[in-house]
Amino acid sequence: MPIELKMPALSPTMEEGTLARWLVKEGDSVSSGDLIAEIETDKATMEFEAVDEGVISKIMVAEGTDGVKVGTVIALIAGEDEDAAPVKPAAAPVAKAAAPAPKVEVATPPPAPASAPVSASSADERVKASPLAKRLAAERGIDLAKLTGTGPGGRIVKEDVDAAGTGTAVQAKASQAPVAAAAPVATALAAAPAAIPDFGIPHEVVKLSNMRKTIARRLTQSMQEAPHIYLTVDIRLDALLKLRGELNASLESRGVKLSVNDMLIKALALALIQVPKCNVSFAGDTMLQYSRADISVAVSIPTGLITPIVVDAANKSLSTISTEISALAAKAKDGKLQPHEYQGGTASISNMGMMGIKHFTAVINPPQAMIMAIGAGEKRPYVVDDALAIATVMSATGSFDHRAIDGADGAELMKVFKELVEKPLGLVA
Incomplete structure (x- = not known):
């Protein structure tokens, strides 16, 4: 019997995928570990490896086919002792009925x-x-x-x-x-x-990618199920920018250049550890209380938005966080992230400051219970030591799932986050 090669579940949430490209053709020999196809999931395009040895006798699903359910047979592999010729499809029931056979009436x-x-x-x-x-x-x-x-x-x-x-x-x-x-x-x-009517307006129909479908489904679910509460603080950045310049001067020889976002990731992770009531997930009759802060970082890519994760960010150095984020962002843009690199996380951070956005609110990434939205740092009139001065200030807005996090706890997290950014030596202690 030929071996059935089935559409794999390349992530815990994958239900279907697109068979983007075959890397083999009928008649090719394959061994365990050989790359045989590229499959587009809801988050990335991943390479699919063979686990059996044999010859590709029949490709059942053409490349480019989307909506292929997990478990669907996509190809057949003939073993060493089998005929490797392409498998012919079985005759249709009508043809069988027309053939003469004893004790069967077909007239x-x-x-x-x-x-x-x-x-x-x-x-x-x-x-x-x-x-x-x-x-x-x-x-x-x-x-x-x-x-x-x-x-x-x-x-x-x-x-x-x-x-x-x-x-x-x-x-x-x-x-x-x-x-x-x-x-x-x-x-x-x-x-x-x-x-949706087009009202006669010139347009083209753009087919949604698996990633865009997933984004639409999950964010709709988030806004429908999780009552969002939004809390905003203004944060002075001058001390953090000064420390960043000093650290980059010392790290230059190692080829590391810290970004403001790297430091904000560390600040959010430390704040979550100090305010554990915000480091949670709502689960119906229970809540998951996390003892580690894994920060999902929103990264924009051509096909949508993905959130690679810095695991245990509170206990990592700023240089390590910077190196990891650079590597994860590059893999995200190439569509090469592995499931464990973007699934999970205890909270998220989304920074649109580099695009000049002063203030925005972000949608919570379920099943997480909070996300931090970072606006642009800009020169503003600011009271410093009871005197009006010019300071570099940014607005940060936390979105909290009010089912799991009370307003007072969310406010405590924002307070601690502000203090860590304004007194940034705590990020390197």
């Missing part, structure tokens, strides 16, 4: 109902469709021949079947009607316009 088969799998099976051979689309169409009684594919080369993919899925209920009610009568209904439903 006058009963008419097929509108939702019978015979129609979908026949469509399998006439149209280009992914294996998942064919299986779903057969289960739902949808005629693939009536659908227009949006996948590579006009290939019908899962989304096309889902778009026509609303026609299934209509077909089921008319299950005794001829297939030809139900087909126009399914076609009309499949061709239904998008819910």
Whole structure:
């Protein structure tokens, strides 16, 4: 029996992915550890390694196919003692019924109902469709021949079947009607316009990436489920900027250059350790109280936003944090982050100061219970030692999940964070 190569779950939250590219072709020999495909998850494009040895006898899912469910067979591998020739698809049920066989009556088969799998099976051979689309169409009684594919080369993919899925209920009610009568209904439903009208404005339809779909789902979930409370403080940066300049002068020979963000990451981590009531996650009837501060850092990449994690940031030196962030940001932009590098975290930080944004509020990254939004540092009139002076000041806003964190505890965290930034020697102690 050939070995089934199935769509892997490359992260704990992955339910489906895009088979971005095959690195092998039918007839190629593979060994355990060989790279065989690139798979786009909801966070990154990852390389998929073979775990078995043999010959690729059949590629079941074409590259570029999206919406491939975890566990779907994407290829077959023939073992050493098997015929490595490409596997031919099994004959369709109609063809089998037409072949003469003893004790089987085939002269006058009963008419097929509108939702019978015979129609979908026949469509399998006439149209280009992914294996998942064919299986779903057969289960739902949808005629693939009536659908227009949006996948590579006009290939019908899962989304096309889902778009026509609303026609299934209509077909089921008319299950005794001829297939030809139900087909126009399914076609009309499949061709239904998008819910948002374009009002005749010139535009193009941009297909959402898996990452963008995940961002939309998770942030909608966050705003719907977590009652946000926002707390803002103004923080004087002059002492921190002076210390940063001195540290960079001493670290220059090591090729390390600290950013303000590196120092703010350390400050947030230390504040969470000092105010542990904010270093939590809400879990229904319970809460997770963390004893370590793992800081997720928002990084913008062409396909969306990802949050690589600095683990145990409170106990790391500023130079280590700087080096780790640089490496993680580079991997994020290349789509090469591993799941353990972006999944988890106890709190997040998002800095838009480098883009000139003075103040903003950020959406909590579930299941975390807080995120710190950092604005730009700018020269402002400021009272220093009871006298009006000019100081470099930034605004920082904490978003807190009010189910888990009371306003007083959130305010305490913001107070400690402000003190650590304004008296920055505590960051290197």
